[in-house]
Amino acid sequence: PLAAAVAEQQPVPPVILLLDTAIPRHSWCIPFSVDGFPVPSIRWLFNGTALTEGPYIHTLIMEYEHNSTVLHGCLQLNRPTHVNNGNYTLVVHNALGSASRSVQVRFMDNPFSFSPEEDLVGPRPEPCPRCHQVSVAVALAVFACLSLSVLLILLNKCGRRSKFGINRECPQPGSGWGLWSPSSPPRSRPSRGALMVGVPPGVHHVQRRDIVLKWELGEGAFGKVFLAECYNLLPEQEKMLVAVKALKEATESARSDFQREAELLTVLQHEHIVKFYGVCTEGEPLIMVFEYMKHGDLNRFLRCHGPDAKILEQGTGQPRGPLALGHMLHIATQIASGMVYLASLHFVHRDLATRNCLVGHELVVKIGDFGMSRDIYSTDYYRVSCHAQTMLPIRWMPPESILYRKFTTESDIWSFGVVLWEIFTYGKQPWYQLSNSEAIECITQGRELERPRTCPSEVYAIMQSCWQREPQQRQPIKEIHSRLQALVKTPPVYLDILG
Numbered sequence: 001p002l003a004a005a006v007a008e009q010q011p012v013p014p015v016i017l018l019l020d021t022a023i024p025r026h027s028w029c030i031p032f033s034v035d036g037f038p039v040p041s042i043r044w045l046f047n048g049t050a051l052t053e054g055p056y057i058h059t060l061i062m063e064y065e066h067n068s069t070v071l072h073g074c075l076q077l078n079r080p081t082h083v084n085n086g087n088y089t090l091v092v093h094n095a096l097g098s099a100s101r102s103v104q105v106r107f108m109d110n111p112f113s114f115s116p117e118e119d120l121v122g123p124r125p126e127p128c129p130r131c132h133q134v135s136v137a138v139a140l141a142v143f144a145c146l147s148l149s150v151l152l153i154l155l156n157k158c159g160r161r162s163k164f165g166i167n168r169e170c171p172q173p174g175s176g177w178g179l180w181s182p183s184s185p186p187r188s189r190p191s192r193g194a195l196m197v198g199v200p201p202g203v204h205h206v207q208r209r210d211i212v213l214k215w216e217l218g219e220g221a222f223g224k225v226f227l228a229e230c231y232n233l234l235p236e237q238e239k240m241l242v243a244v245k246a247l248k249e250a251t252e253s254a255r256s257d258f259q260r261e262a263e264l265l266t267v268l269q270h271e272h273i274v275k276f277y278g279v280c281t282e283g284e285p286l287i288m289v290f291e292y293m294k295h296g297d298l299n300r301f302l303r304c305h306g307p308d309a310k311i312l313e314q315g316t317g318q319p320r321g322p323l324a325l326g327h328m329l330h331i332a333t334q335i336a337s338g339m340v341y342l343a344s345l346h347f348v349h350r351d352l353a354t355r356n357c358l359v360g361h362e363l364v365v366k367i368g369d370f371g372m373s374r375d376i377y378s379t380d381y382y383r384v385s386c387h388a389q390t391m392l393p394i395r396w397m398p399p400e401s402i403l404y405r406k407f408t409t410e411s412d413i414w415s416f417g418v419v420l421w422e423i424f425t426y427g428k429q430p431w432y433q434l435s436n437s438e439a440i441e442c443i444t445q446g447r448e449l450e451r452p453r454t455c456p457s458e459v460y461a462i463m464q465s466c467w468q469r470e471p472q473q474r475q476p477i478k479e480i481h482s483r484l485q486a487l488v489k490t491p492p493v494y495l496d497i498l499g
């Protein structure tokens, strides 16, 4: 159509007919319409400086108007963040002249309270020399070992809700609900830079200017999670990808819990526990820095790799098939390994579920989140009546936890059995066919989840050994781990009797 129009077209100086604020599509689009002949060149300025186009930001011509030289397009932005907020100027030019027009665009609020200018102040600190880091690491390790038992008692046994679990009992109102209570009143914002939560000894501090956000990964009860680039974190890498969790609210009790959590996370180090790199406590929000697990949470991953998932593998164009038995056993063994570690520290997780595990490169699975995913998975939690804030993952809980709020290493084993069930059902919700109160009734009456269709009897036997009513009768997690390891080596042949 353009060719036809062009044939009769008189030269037209360029004119911008429309430039509008960004609209969210699957990418963001700053729409524009331009007329002109010869077809004008198009370029953009961002805050007055030439914008370099690339895979994440580029001009897309959507259509040429029939029988005319008017063209419609978008400046497409793939997952912009607050750093992309600003003034976009469209500049069009042909042999007859030029035109320009600007639009102010705001994609999202700055999740950090400091301004981008502040972000750029000061040189990046030099990475610590390796020997210094090693000696610090040794000192930290000694400190961590000494403080571990105290921490575990404080954080895990006192019944406060922490990211690692939930209260054993409903707390008294005003007793400091712990970390991320949605009902606690927001703290008034202190003046910039005035607030500095003391970094607990042993916890690594990350400078805010070393964190460059890329885009949002998800949201939990804790707050938003972002993918970010982090400078100077490891001596061998100038920058690396990390997941950054920004604390939604910062009440006094949330702050002190934040410190305790950070101490504990620093101590927990295992190949199947997500790596915690440190905190950033300059100003707000308070931030925790974790290793980035590129496939996100295990529940979503299982659902995306189930028999119904026909989504194409990114880039390859190949459909990704459902997970095979070997993959499922591999996933389960890794979680069991992390749980053996936690049990060896007498650490009770209280919220083990696939939503709280993360999947990284080459099917590496780690126990990642410790109860912060309550927003997106809110239907997995049940609000008990005594206090409105008490959210319990009842579908993963054994009878003694439901009835008496008793959480132990053995109740974690029960939850591990449910995690196995989730893995072999490609991420179904346990008792999905039942309401919360019906599920409670079934569990407390001793009914068991059924054997998933793709689950060999050897694996179902492991689940059942986790679901013994008597906590002491449940198989220790160490033995479960060994059984799973043996199955990984010689996977059982199984018949899918239902097809």
Ligand code: AMP
Pocket: 217, 218, 219, 220, 221, 222, 223, 225, 243, 274, 290, 291, 292, 293, 294, 295, 296, 297, 358, 368, 369, 372, 373, 374
């Ligand atoms: P959370 O607040 O930990 O529940 O996180 C919310 C969501 O962010 C999760 O469901 C994940 O999809 C994502 N997420 C959390 N931590 C990480 C991480 N370390 N790496 C990648 N994605 C993460």
